[in-house]
Amino acid sequence: MVNNSPWNCPYRKWFWVGCVTLLVSSGTLTERKRAEQKIAHLAHYDYLTDLPNRALFLDNLEHSLSLAKRNQYKVAAMFLDLDGFKKINDTLGHAAGDLLLQGVSKRLKQTIRTSDAVARVGGDEFTFVLNDIGADENASLVARKIITALSAPFDLDGQPSYVGASIGIAIYPDDAQNTEALVKQADEAMYLAKQSGKNTSRFYQEVQRNQSSQ
Structure with a gap:
């Protein structure tokens, strides 16, 4: 009889189906969580190079300036634009251009200190935060190292x-006191x-000297 047979008991069939339902629900929740994490990551990181994007860079720079103000040290913002990227992108194609940007990003990360940061803010444009640089010349040394x-x-x-690189350097607090102005001057x-x-x-001081001499 059904009630006396544990193998044919309706509640056993119901329990098995319930387990499957729970497994499916668990899988759905896991996939949803992964999707949410991916969306959150893409909101702050560049999809191609996995470097911080402009929004995260500005947040990091603002945090760096707050620490610099509190501890009385200098911060350098650097703006880098690749020289010769368009020619490679036009002659070898966008896939080659993407490979190049990934290779450039890897070298940039290897060049700077762990206390500093690099971001991709445009097609072939990158920005840097150099914390507690001491003398201005140290920022120039980093730029030469990158080149x-x-x-x-x-x-x-x-x-x-x-490819080559043209790099602009602006110094906090000498050149500007806020993030937007500092990035603009580095640009x-x-x-x-x-x-x-x-x-x-x-x-940026050289830009000012050029403007005053004209």
Whole structure:
């Protein structure tokens, strides 16, 4: 009889189905959690290079400036634009361009200190926060180190390719007291670096001197 047979008991069949339902629900919740984590990650990190994006960079810079103000030290913001990227992207294609950006990002992360930060803020544009730099010249040394690191060829599916970097440097608190102004000034210094022959760096103070002499 059904009531006397544990193998044919309706509640056993119901329990088995219930287990499956629980497993499916658990899997659905896990997938949903992963999807939410991925969305949250993409809100703060670049999808191609996994570097912080502009929003997270500005948050990090603001935090760095708060610490610098409290502890009375200097912070450098650097703005880097690749030289020669468009030519590679146009001749070898967007897939090669993506590989190049990933390779560049890896070298940039390896070049700076763990206390500093790098972000991708545009197509071939990167920004940096250099904390507690001491003398301004130390920021220039980091810029030269970055330019040297990027000077070695990149292997793009067997095709050796080269890029350079124009870097602008702005110093807190000498050049600006807030994040937006500091990034803007580093950007202006980067354009001066491009006008000066590319593959070099310039301070925002040099932009000011150029403007005053005109």
